[in-house]
Amino acid sequence: MEEQSPNNTPAQITSAPPARDLAAPGESRAIAFGFAGWLVPGLGHALQMMWGRALVVFLAVGLLVFAGASMKGNVFTRQGSDAFDTLGYIADLGTGSFYFFARAIESNGADVSHADGDYGTRLLATAGVLNLLAALHAYEAARGHKA
Amino acid sequence: MTAIPPLELTHFQAFLLFAVVISVTFGFLGRRRPKDRVKYILWSLFLFLLVGIGVGWAMFPFSR
Numbered sequence: 297m298e299e300q301s302p303n304n305t306p307a308q309i310t311s312a313p314p315a316r317d318l319a320a321p322g323e324s325r326a327i328a329f330g331f332a333g334w335l336v337p338g339l340g341h342a343l344q345m346m347w348g349r350a351l352v353v354f355l356a357v358g359l360l361v362f363a364g365a366s367m368k369g370n371v372f373t374r375q376g377s378d379a380f381d382t383l384g385y386i387a388d389l390g391t392g393s394f395y396f397f398a399r400a401i402e403s404n405g406a407d408v409s410h411a412d413g414d415y416g417t418r419l420l421a422t423a424g425v426l427n428l429l430a431a432l433h434a435y436e437a438a439r440g441h442k443a
Numbered sequence: 444m445t446a447i448p449p450l451e452l453t454h455f456q457a458f459l460l461f462a463v464v465i466s467v468t469f470g471f472l473g474r475r476r477p478k479d480r481v482k483y484i485l486w487s488l489f490l491f492l493l494v495g496i497g498v499g500w501a502m503f504p505f506s507r
Contacts (some may be wrong), residue, residue, distance in 0.1 A: 330453050352471040356464045363460060365452035412449070415457040422461060426468060433472050 322439065330435030334425025335392045337427045352432040360423035361391055365398040368407040369416020384417070390424025462491035 333340020338354030341347075365371065372384035388395055398420060407413045452460065470484035 349471050352468055356468040362465055363450060366447055367452065368449055400481065411454065412451055416451065426465065430472060
Protein backbone atom coordinates (compact mmCIF):
# COMPACT_ATOMS: atom_id res chain seq x y z
CA MET A 297 0.00 0.00 0.00
CA GLU A 298 1.42 3.37 -1.01
CA GLU A 299 0.13 5.26 2.04
CA GLN A 300 1.93 2.89 4.43
CA SER A 301 5.38 3.36 2.88
CA PRO A 302 7.71 5.28 5.20
CA ASN A 303 9.26 7.19 2.25
CA ASN A 304 5.98 8.79 1.19
CA THR A 305 5.58 11.97 3.19
CA PRO A 306 2.22 13.79 2.96
CA ALA A 307 3.88 16.44 0.76
CA GLN A 308 4.99 13.81 -1.74
CA ILE A 309 1.56 12.24 -1.91
CA THR A 310 -0.29 15.50 -2.49
CA SER A 311 2.22 16.91 -4.99
CA ALA A 312 1.83 14.07 -7.48
CA PRO A 313 -1.82 13.67 -8.46
CA PRO A 314 -2.59 11.28 -11.31
CA ALA A 315 -1.86 12.83 -14.70
CA ARG A 316 -5.28 11.75 -15.95
CA ASP A 317 -7.01 14.06 -13.46
CA LEU A 318 -5.04 17.06 -14.70
CA ALA A 319 -5.75 16.30 -18.36
CA ALA A 320 -9.45 15.60 -17.92
CA PRO A 321 -10.88 19.16 -18.32
CA GLY A 322 -8.83 19.78 -21.49
CA GLU A 323 -9.82 16.42 -22.90
CA SER A 324 -13.52 17.08 -22.25
CA ARG A 325 -13.18 20.47 -23.89
CA ALA A 326 -11.48 18.91 -26.91
CA ILE A 327 -14.22 16.29 -27.22
CA ALA A 328 -16.85 19.04 -26.99
CA PHE A 329 -15.14 20.99 -29.80
CA GLY A 330 -14.93 17.85 -31.93
CA PHE A 331 -18.59 17.10 -31.35
CA ALA A 332 -19.56 20.70 -32.14
CA GLY A 333 -17.51 20.49 -35.35
CA TRP A 334 -19.37 17.37 -36.38
CA LEU A 335 -22.79 18.79 -35.51
CA VAL A 336 -22.32 22.09 -37.35
CA PRO A 337 -19.46 22.01 -39.88
CA GLY A 338 -16.80 24.55 -38.90
CA LEU A 339 -18.17 25.20 -35.40
CA GLY A 340 -15.34 23.27 -33.74
CA HIS A 341 -12.82 25.64 -35.31
CA ALA A 342 -14.97 28.74 -34.78
CA LEU A 343 -15.09 28.05 -31.03
CA GLN A 344 -11.28 28.10 -31.07
CA MET A 345 -11.21 31.39 -33.00
CA MET A 346 -9.87 29.70 -36.15
CA TRP A 347 -12.16 31.76 -38.35
CA GLY A 348 -10.60 30.99 -41.74
CA ARG A 349 -10.69 27.25 -41.20
CA ALA A 350 -14.21 27.44 -39.79
CA LEU A 351 -15.48 29.34 -42.83
CA VAL A 352 -13.75 27.04 -45.31
CA VAL A 353 -15.06 23.87 -43.66
CA PHE A 354 -18.59 25.29 -43.44
CA LEU A 355 -18.61 26.38 -47.09
CA ALA A 356 -16.91 23.22 -48.38
CA VAL A 357 -19.27 20.81 -46.62
CA GLY A 358 -22.27 23.01 -47.44
CA LEU A 359 -21.32 23.24 -51.12
CA LEU A 360 -20.76 19.49 -51.43
CA VAL A 361 -24.06 18.70 -49.69
CA PHE A 362 -25.96 21.23 -51.81
CA ALA A 363 -24.39 20.00 -55.06
CA GLY A 364 -24.88 16.34 -54.12
CA ALA A 365 -28.53 16.79 -53.23
CA SER A 366 -29.15 19.02 -56.27
CA MET A 367 -27.72 16.31 -58.51
CA LYS A 368 -30.26 13.89 -57.01
CA GLY A 369 -27.67 11.88 -55.17
CA ASN A 370 -28.78 9.18 -52.76
CA VAL A 371 -29.16 10.45 -49.20
CA PHE A 372 -29.04 7.14 -47.33
CA THR A 373 -31.38 6.38 -44.44
CA ARG A 374 -31.30 3.92 -41.54
CA GLN A 375 -33.35 1.45 -43.56
CA GLY A 376 -30.43 0.27 -45.67
CA SER A 377 -30.75 -3.08 -47.42
CA ASP A 378 -27.05 -4.00 -47.38
CA ALA A 379 -23.67 -3.10 -45.93
CA PHE A 380 -22.99 -0.50 -48.61
CA ASP A 381 -26.20 1.35 -47.72
CA THR A 382 -25.15 1.29 -44.07
CA LEU A 383 -21.70 2.63 -44.93
CA GLY A 384 -23.33 5.32 -47.08
CA TYR A 385 -25.61 6.23 -44.18
CA ILE A 386 -22.63 6.55 -41.82
CA ALA A 387 -20.79 8.71 -44.37
CA ASP A 388 -23.87 10.91 -44.90
CA LEU A 389 -24.35 11.27 -41.15
CA GLY A 390 -20.83 12.69 -41.03
CA THR A 391 -22.26 15.98 -42.29
CA GLY A 392 -24.04 16.41 -38.94
CA SER A 393 -26.96 18.80 -39.14
CA PHE A 394 -26.44 19.19 -42.88
CA TYR A 395 -27.76 15.65 -43.30
CA PHE A 396 -31.24 16.97 -42.55
CA PHE A 397 -30.64 19.89 -44.91
CA ALA A 398 -29.83 17.38 -47.68
CA ARG A 399 -32.97 15.37 -46.87
CA ALA A 400 -35.05 18.56 -46.94
CA ILE A 401 -33.87 19.92 -50.28
CA GLU A 402 -34.05 16.53 -51.96
CA SER A 403 -37.76 16.21 -51.39
CA ASN A 404 -38.35 14.58 -54.78
CA GLY A 405 -36.05 11.68 -53.91
CA ALA A 406 -32.84 10.40 -55.43
CA ASP A 407 -32.35 9.42 -59.07
CA VAL A 408 -29.26 7.31 -59.53
CA SER A 409 -30.38 5.96 -62.88
CA HIS A 410 -28.32 8.77 -64.44
CA ALA A 411 -24.64 9.54 -63.93
CA ASP A 412 -25.49 12.86 -62.22
CA GLY A 413 -27.24 11.06 -59.39
CA ASP A 414 -24.30 8.74 -58.93
CA TYR A 415 -21.89 11.68 -58.78
CA GLY A 416 -24.23 13.36 -56.30
CA THR A 417 -24.14 10.30 -54.04
CA ARG A 418 -20.33 10.44 -54.01
CA LEU A 419 -20.31 14.18 -53.30
CA LEU A 420 -22.63 13.67 -50.32
CA ALA A 421 -20.43 10.90 -48.92
CA THR A 422 -17.36 13.08 -49.49
CA ALA A 423 -18.99 15.93 -47.56
CA GLY A 424 -19.59 13.61 -44.62
CA VAL A 425 -16.10 12.17 -44.50
CA LEU A 426 -14.57 15.63 -44.98
CA ASN A 427 -16.57 16.97 -42.05
CA LEU A 428 -15.49 14.05 -39.87
CA LEU A 429 -11.87 14.83 -40.73
CA ALA A 430 -12.42 18.51 -39.92
CA ALA A 431 -14.06 17.61 -36.59
CA LEU A 432 -11.09 15.37 -35.78
CA HIS A 433 -8.78 18.27 -36.66
CA ALA A 434 -10.70 20.57 -34.31
CA TYR A 435 -10.39 17.94 -31.57
CA GLU A 436 -6.63 17.60 -32.09
CA ALA A 437 -6.17 21.39 -32.21
CA ALA A 438 -8.05 21.72 -28.91
CA ARG A 439 -5.72 19.13 -27.38
CA GLY A 440 -2.81 21.37 -28.29
CA HIS A 441 -1.39 19.30 -31.07
CA LYS A 442 0.21 21.25 -33.87
CA ALA A 443 -2.36 22.05 -36.50
CA MET B 444 -39.23 22.75 -48.31
CA THR B 445 -39.61 23.11 -52.08
CA ALA B 446 -37.40 20.86 -54.15
CA ILE B 447 -34.56 22.77 -55.77
CA PRO B 448 -34.00 22.59 -59.53
CA PRO B 449 -31.72 19.69 -60.47
CA LEU B 450 -28.07 20.48 -61.04
CA GLU B 451 -26.56 18.89 -64.13
CA LEU B 452 -22.81 18.61 -64.29
CA THR B 453 -20.59 16.73 -66.68
CA HIS B 454 -18.25 14.11 -65.30
CA PHE B 455 -15.34 16.52 -65.58
CA GLN B 456 -17.21 19.37 -63.88
CA ALA B 457 -18.19 17.12 -60.96
CA PHE B 458 -14.61 15.90 -60.72
CA LEU B 459 -13.30 19.47 -60.82
CA LEU B 460 -15.73 20.54 -58.09
CA PHE B 461 -14.58 17.65 -55.92
CA ALA B 462 -10.89 18.38 -56.53
CA VAL B 463 -11.15 22.12 -55.85
CA VAL B 464 -13.21 21.75 -52.66
CA ILE B 465 -11.00 19.01 -51.21
CA SER B 466 -7.77 20.81 -52.12
CA VAL B 467 -8.87 24.10 -50.56
CA THR B 468 -10.13 22.43 -47.39
CA PHE B 469 -7.02 20.30 -46.94
CA GLY B 470 -4.85 23.33 -47.63
CA PHE B 471 -6.55 25.34 -44.89
CA LEU B 472 -6.59 22.48 -42.40
CA GLY B 473 -3.09 21.23 -43.08
CA ARG B 474 -1.14 24.45 -43.37
CA ARG B 475 -1.03 27.57 -41.22
CA ARG B 476 0.77 30.22 -43.29
CA PRO B 477 -1.09 31.69 -46.31
CA LYS B 478 1.85 31.11 -48.67
CA ASP B 479 2.08 27.46 -47.62
CA ARG B 480 -1.66 27.08 -48.05
CA VAL B 481 -1.59 28.41 -51.61
CA LYS B 482 1.31 26.13 -52.53
CA TYR B 483 -0.44 23.11 -50.97
CA ILE B 484 -3.76 23.89 -52.69
CA LEU B 485 -2.19 24.32 -56.13
CA TRP B 486 -0.02 21.21 -55.83
CA SER B 487 -2.90 19.10 -54.50
CA LEU B 488 -5.23 20.32 -57.25
CA PHE B 489 -2.61 19.58 -59.88
CA LEU B 490 -2.14 16.04 -58.57
CA PHE B 491 -5.91 15.45 -58.40
CA LEU B 492 -6.28 16.51 -62.03
CA LEU B 493 -3.21 14.58 -63.17
CA VAL B 494 -4.26 11.34 -61.49
CA GLY B 495 -7.94 11.71 -62.42
CA ILE B 496 -7.29 12.40 -66.08
CA GLY B 497 -4.53 9.78 -66.12
CA VAL B 498 -6.84 7.10 -64.75
CA GLY B 499 -9.52 8.22 -67.22
CA TRP B 500 -7.15 7.75 -70.13
CA ALA B 501 -5.92 4.43 -68.72
CA MET B 502 -9.51 3.15 -68.73
CA PHE B 503 -10.18 4.34 -72.28
CA PRO B 504 -9.17 1.06 -74.03
CA PHE B 505 -11.70 -0.88 -71.88
CA SER B 506 -14.57 1.53 -72.40
CA ARG B 507 -15.93 -0.09 -75.55
